[in-house]
Amino acid sequence: MPKTLKLILLSLRDLIVSAGPVVFIVIGALAAAYWYLDPQPPKTVTLATGPAGSAYAEFGKRYASALKTNGIEVVLKATDGAADNLQMLRSGEADIGFVRGGSADPVADEEAGLMSLGSLFYEPLWLFYRSDAARKIDPNSAALTALPQLRSLRINIDKQGSGVPDIVEKMFKANHIEARTLRLSNLEPAPAVDALLAGKVDVVVLASAPQSPLVQRLLRARGIQLMDFGQSDAYARRFAFLSAVTLPRGVVDLAADMPPHDVALLAATTSLVASDQTHPALRQLFAQSAQTLHSGAGWFNRARDFPNTRTSELPVSPEGDRAINGTPPFWQRYLPFWASNLIERMWLVLGGLVVLMLPLSKIVPPLYQFRVRSRVFRWYARLREIETKVDTRAGDRDALLDELDELDRVTHGIAVPLSYTDELYALRNNIYAVRKRLLANWPKEPGPAAAS
CATH class of the missing domain: 3.40.190.10 (Periplasmic binding protein-like II)
Known part of the structure; x- marks a missing residue:
């Protein structure tokens, strides 16, 4: 492997190991926050x-x-x-x-x-009635304009659970009409519409948005009229959940001018809960x-x-x-x-992690520096041992020289970034200085041939 590539890989490894604790803390915090906040919804x-x-x-x-x-x-x-x-x-x-x-x-x-x-939308209270039933009440008019006119008619006020019966009964009570005195039924909307068209009931009360197919059907049905609540403002003042609204002339069908006049209605507001x-x-x-x-x-x-x-x-x-x-x-x-x-x-967790990483990131450079310098400094312990032996003349002179040579070979294989080479060269100089002292203070003893 080329020396330059080896140096790059070693530096990268040192950086990863130095940043490891910070990365571990961040990943752990993210995992804990993800588990606690449960950000992804069910499917x-x-x-x-x-x-x-x-x-x-x-x-x-x-x-x-x-x-x-x-x-x-x-x-x-x-x-x-x-x-x-x-x-x-x-x-x-x-x-x-x-x-x-x-x-x-x-x-x-x-x-x-x-x-x-x-x-989301207004949900009007639609009171549809049969024209022939209205004529029985007032032969001179086929229009109903007030709830008391319904006393003798067959009225469907929707199924229990729809909420419509409660609203209608409150309105009857405001008109001093007891619901038990009326001919009320609780058919579901679809059967009730069929019953109205077939003449089995005289009045059907629906609470629905105008997009309802049943409302659209009755608005266009022959012999079926929509009651005009002339007292809509009064009802809206009596009941906070009701609003007075107007069905504009021609809004159902402009070409057919349907309805032929503005119709005052009452409406509740539907919400998504x-x-x-x-x-x-x-x-x-x-x-x-x-x-x-x-x-x-x-x-x-x-x-x-x-x-x-x-x-x-x-x-x-x-x-x-x-x-x-x-x-x-x-x-x-x-x-x-x-x-x-x-x-x-x-986002709050991510922002907190950014704030947390600012002080944590400051420990990465010292850790990196320590790892790189330790590659050099750890050999000083061995060099100190050799130096002590040299000073006390403990051991064999040639063996100490071999140790210094081995230490020198090891240091030549150490790879450090260029910014740390001065410390590597300092180690080599110190090895050279110990060798020089050893040779100067502990000369080689002459052999037998030299002594004679």
């Missing part, structure tokens, strides 16, 4: 949606598609609605779910560890996906009105607040999800 997450055909079910499919691009499988769990979703979140059967305003208990659910990822046991990276992914899925203009809102954190009943998680109100880190635009998430979760 599956359960999303509680809603009944088949509902807006919740449709949005669930969109979230599943959005998260699939990041390698996360979203398991969609069909439920009876917002109240059922809340129960699943409380029991841990679901990680994330859609929850309608008015369904959660702000105090109890906050204590249970539930948090909002942001409000997660458990505090759900991995933070998954909460972040859902909150970021909400920015894409719900930021467009809708029938009841302008572009970028949603998602927002203003109308959430539950505390907003840091991930939701950062995704909605903050600016995403620049590296998210250039790195894949796993790498971006790793930096996001461990």
Whole structure:
């Protein structure tokens, strides 16, 4: 092996060994932080949606598609609605779910560890009724405008667990109407719509986003009308979880001028709710996906009105607040999800390690220097032994000369960086000086021939 290459390899080895303790500490700290912080999320997450055909079910499919691009499988769990979703979140059967305003208990659910990822959209309370049923109440008008007009009609208020029956019963009570005096049923949304169209019920109450196929179907059905809540502002003042919204004229179908006039409605705000046991990276992914899925203009809102954190009943998680109100880190635009998430979760640890390495790095040069110099200094012990023997004339003169010659040969094989060669040459000079003293102070005794 060429001497230059050997010198390079030796210097590299010394550097690695000198930096080894620091590297070991850093790797150990990183491993411990990775284990403790658990930055990488599980590959599956359960999303509680809603009944088949509902807006919740449709949005669930969109979230599943959005998260699939990041390698996360979203398991969609069909439920009876917002109240059922809340129960699943409380029991841990679901990680994330859609929850309608008015369904959660702000105090109890906050204590249970539930948090909002942001409000997503208005979910109007659609009260569809049959025109022929309305004429039975008032032959001069086929329009219903107030809840007391429904006393004698067959009303479906959605399935228990959807949260709709609770809202409707509160509204009836505000009108001094006892729910037990009404002809109420609790069919699921799809069968209820079929029953309304078939004339088996007179009124159907749905709480769903306008994207729901069932809502779209009833808005275009003949003989079916949408109730105009003329008292929507009053209801919104009485119930904090409701907002007064307007279905604009022609928004359903501009060409057909449907609806032919503005319709006043009541709406709750639907939020994406997660458990505090759900991995933070998954909460972040859902909150970021909400920015894409719900930021467009809708029938009841302008572009970028949603998602927002203003109308959430539950505390907003840091991930939701950062995704909605903050600016995403620049590296998210250039790195894949796993790498971006790793930096996001461990940036504090990485910064701490940088601070820790500053003082630790100062011990590397002395360690390196010690290793290189020890290659030279360790031979001084042997040289001192020889020097002591020379001074005391202990041992055999020729044997001591052989030891000095051997030591000299060894030192010529030592490889050190150029900056340390002065110490190597100093050792050789000292070997030469001891040999010189030995020859001067301990002359060779004449042999028998010389003596005669």
